[in-house]
Amino acid sequence: xxxxxxxxxxxxxxxxxxxxxxxxxxxxxxxxxxxxxxxxxxxxxxxxxxxxxxxxxxxxxxxxxxxxxxxxxxxxxxxxxxxxxxxxxxxxxxxxxxxxxxxxxxxxxxxxxxxxxxxxxxxxxxxxxxxxxxxxxxxxxxxxxxxxxxxxxxxxxxxxxxxxxxxxxxxxxxxxxxxxxxxxxxxxxxxxxxxxxxxxxxxxxxxxxxxxxxxxxxxxxxxxxxxxxxxxxxxxxxxxxxxxxxxxxxxxxxxxxxxxxxxxxxxxxxxxxxxxxxxxxxxxxxxxxxxxxxxxxxxxxxxxxxxxxxxxxxxxxxxxxxxx
Amino acid sequence: xxxxxxxxxxxxxxxxxxxxxxxxxxxxxxxxxxxxxxxxxxxxxxxxxxxxxxxxxxxxxxxxxxxxxxxxxxxxxxxxxxxxxxxxxxxxxxxxxxxxxxxxxxxxxxxxxxxxxxxxxxxxxxxxxxxxxxxxxxxxxxxxxxxxxxxxxxxxxxxxxxxxxxxxxxxxxxxxxxxxxxxxxxxxxxxxxxxxxxxxxxxxxxxxxxxxxxxxxxxxxxxxxxxxxxxxxxxxxxxxxxxxxxxxxxxxxxxxxxxxxxxxxxxxxxxxxxxxxxxxxxxxxxxxxxxxxxxxxxxxxxxxxxxxxxxxxxxxxxxxxxxxxxxxxxxxxxxxxxxxxxxxxx
Numbered sequence: 020x021x022x023x024x025x026x027x028x029x030x031x032x033x034x035x036x037x038x039x040x041x042x043x044x045x046x047x048x049x050x051x052x053x054x055x056x057x058x059x060x061x062x063x064x065x066x067x068x069x070x071x072x073x074x075x076x077x078x079x080x081x082x083x084x085x086x087x088x089x090x091x092x093x094x095x096x097x098x099x100x101x102x103x104x105x106x107x108x109x110x111x112x113x114x115x116x117x118x119x120x121x122x123x124x125x126x127x128x129x130x131x132x133x134x135x136x137x138x139x140x141x142x143x144x145x146x147x148x149x150x151x152x153x154x155x156x157x158x159x160x161x162x163x164x165x166x167x168x169x170x171x172x173x174x175x176x177x178x179x180x181x182x183x184x185x186x187x188x189x190x191x192x193x194x195x196x197x198x199x200x201x202x203x204x205x206x207x208x209x210x211x212x213x214x215x216x217x218x219x220x221x222x223x224x225x226x227x228x229x230x231x232x233x234x235x236x237x238x239x240x241x242x243x244x245x246x247x248x249x250x251x252x253x254x255x256x257x258x259x260x261x262x263x264x265x266x267x268x269x270x271x272x273x274x275x276x277x278x279x280x281x282x283x284x285x286x287x288x289x290x291x292x293x294x295x296x297x298x299x300x301x302x303x304x305x306x307x308x309x310x311x312x313x314x315x316x317x318x319x320x321x322x323x324x325x326x327x328x329x330x331x332x333x334x335x336x337x338x339x340x341x342x343x
Numbered sequence: 344x345x346x347x348x349x350x351x352x353x354x355x356x357x358x359x360x361x362x363x364x365x366x367x368x369x370x371x372x373x374x375x376x377x378x379x380x381x382x383x384x385x386x387x388x389x390x391x392x393x394x395x396x397x398x399x400x401x402x403x404x405x406x407x408x409x410x411x412x413x414x415x416x417x418x419x420x421x422x423x424x425x426x427x428x429x430x431x432x433x434x435x436x437x438x439x440x441x442x443x444x445x446x447x448x449x450x451x452x453x454x455x456x457x458x459x460x461x462x463x464x465x466x467x468x469x470x471x472x473x474x475x476x477x478x479x480x481x482x483x484x485x486x487x488x489x490x491x492x493x494x495x496x497x498x499x500x501x502x503x504x505x506x507x508x509x510x511x512x513x514x515x516x517x518x519x520x521x522x523x524x525x526x527x528x529x530x531x532x533x534x535x536x537x538x539x540x541x542x543x544x545x546x547x548x549x550x551x552x553x554x555x556x557x558x559x560x561x562x563x564x565x566x567x568x569x570x571x572x573x574x575x576x577x578x579x580x581x582x583x584x585x586x587x588x589x590x591x592x593x594x595x596x597x598x599x600x601x602x603x604x605x606x607x608x609x610x611x612x613x614x615x616x617x618x619x620x621x622x623x624x625x626x627x628x629x630x631x632x633x634x635x636x637x638x639x640x641x642x643x644x645x646x647x648x649x650x651x652x653x654x655x656x657x658x659x660x661x662x663x664x665x666x667x668x669x670x671x672x673x674x675x676x677x678x679x680x681x682x683x684x685x686x687x688x689x
Contacts, residue, residue, distance in 0.1 A: 126448060140416075334445070
């Protein structure tokens with residue numbers, strides 16, 4: 020597969036898995052607050068592919084895209100959504116705390132910005148062990164309001180840690196727009212005053228984002244320093260939940276229209292065709308992914324619920340001594 | 344065995360663990376400066392290099408999150424905080440992140456992470472440099488909270504903490520740093536759990552944490568003059584809490600005073616009392632009593648400070664009330680102070 024095809028594979032998987040969630044969520048069997056990645060597929064696909072398998076990543080609670088782009092698997096993903104055994108934490112973590120350490124995906128947190136220091140620590144580890152690769156940490160633009168972001172940025176720059184800070188900017192922290200929250204004009208300008216490789220882009224073209232990330236990684240390696248990239252997207256759905264909220268008042272469909280017209284999945288498909296990839300190849304890939312998603316959902320629904328004894332499992336290395 | 348101070352016990356534990364395990368590193372605000380955290384991180388930079396012992400930016404919450412990231416990826420970090428109070432800045436990383444990560448990964452990730460924090464006391468430290476807060480930390484699942492009282496435990500429990508795959512918070516009382524005691528060599532590793540009887544007795548159980556063991560031993564000496572035989576139980580680990588050892592003592596004595604370095608309300612004394620009422624209700628001759636800091640802010644002025652902190656005097660008076668004894672004359676008694684530090688042995 021070419022890079023462009025690999026990118027499409029990841030984006031289509033994210034879109035198909037989330038479409039399946041949107042369709043089935045009203046059945047009330049997935050009892051977990053969903054923070055959907057729809058609209059941001061290109062960022063997860065591009066960055067996860069560019070950093071390579073020797074790199075690690077962490078993300079915010081809007082983690083479906085990162086998880087799927089990184090792992091390409093849906094069995095454990097859906098089992099976790101349904102709160103079942105076989106999920107990433109046997110149903111105890113839910114949509115906001117996916118993890119796949121075996122794929123280098125160290126986890127996700129529902130506290131804004133809180134994974135950023137963890138990424139710095141993991142990057143220190145990689146550097147100490149003389150390993151290649153970076154730690155990519157995905158966070159929304161709300162996270163740049165938090166102390167954890169600035170403290171980690173400073174610490175990573177001071178110690179030249181291989182952290183790639185990825186700001187997925189949708190213009191809102193929950194429902195509050197950037198101009199209400201920011202006492203400055205450009206986060207990228209400010210970040211670039213640190214000893215860091217910094218970039219930003221408005222495109223949602225996955226191939227371009229992949230290129231931006233690759234160039235940034237090269238610059239990071241050349242200067243032995245961390246990197247920061249701000250990538251823009253439009254969150255298609257509400258902050259939490261599976262519905263659109265363009266009528267809620269804080270934004271309009273007109274605002275979103277340029278992004279909707281340049282939908283990263285649909286436009287990438289079109290570009291593949293223009294580049295000579297056959298409709299058959301694409302359709303077969305899509306069929307395979309949809310079948311994978313359906314099979315994973317069936318497995319998840321049929322899977323057993325966690326045992327009662329699982330309540331106290333994995334809190335510490337031995338059974339919880341408080342409970343007797 | 345040789346005589347070693349509590350401070351040097353900590354230092355020796357760090358040296359030995361860093362020498363045997365290259366994944367151990369020490370970091371935090373000022374761990375590498377000329378004072379070296381009251382001498383506890385002495386010579387680590389010289390012996391192991393800046394990569395394994397380094398001072399950091401002032402960013403407590405991020406430093407704790409940094410330790411989590413390192414622990415998840417093969418390191419055994421030791422993060423030092425010069426005051427327990429400063430850890431209040433790190434509550435998010437501690438209890439939204441560090442303590443949850445093993446659970447959230449379905450047990451596939453482990454968090455071998457040690458946080459050392461020091462209780463400052465004396466010479467007008469006042470209310471932002473003197474807290475101990477162990478009950479608050481122990482309230483959350485997923486964290487071990489230990490408070491070594493003896494030099495042997497300072498070394499042995501820190502070594503065990505570094506080798507543990509659980510996050511461990513070790514709270515050290517500054518007044519214990521000069522205490523001397525018999526401390527084992529490189530093979531010394533003390534259990535992370537379990538209380539220990541420091542002084543056997545038959546009439547009254549005093550269960551104490553950290554520095555309060557010194558006060559409890561002093562109180563036991565004073566009470567012995569009135570014919571009261573006290574059993575002093577060093578709690579050692581606040582979480583998990585070994586109530587069985589205390590209950591076995593109470594089964595013998597029928598009376599219990601919990602002497603804690605923390606505030607009394609919602610504290611270790613309340614937890615231990617509730618457990619003792621469950622396990623030895625019929626054996627208690629009176630309700631469990633609690634001794635701790637006055638429920639106000641720590642004052643700077645010495646006369647007020649003396650009344651804020653619990654001491655052997657408070658334990659003696661509580662014991663006399665409990666056992667219906669006349670108050671002993673304590674006028675000539677020499678109590679520990681900032682100037683008159685305990686130097687051991689227990």
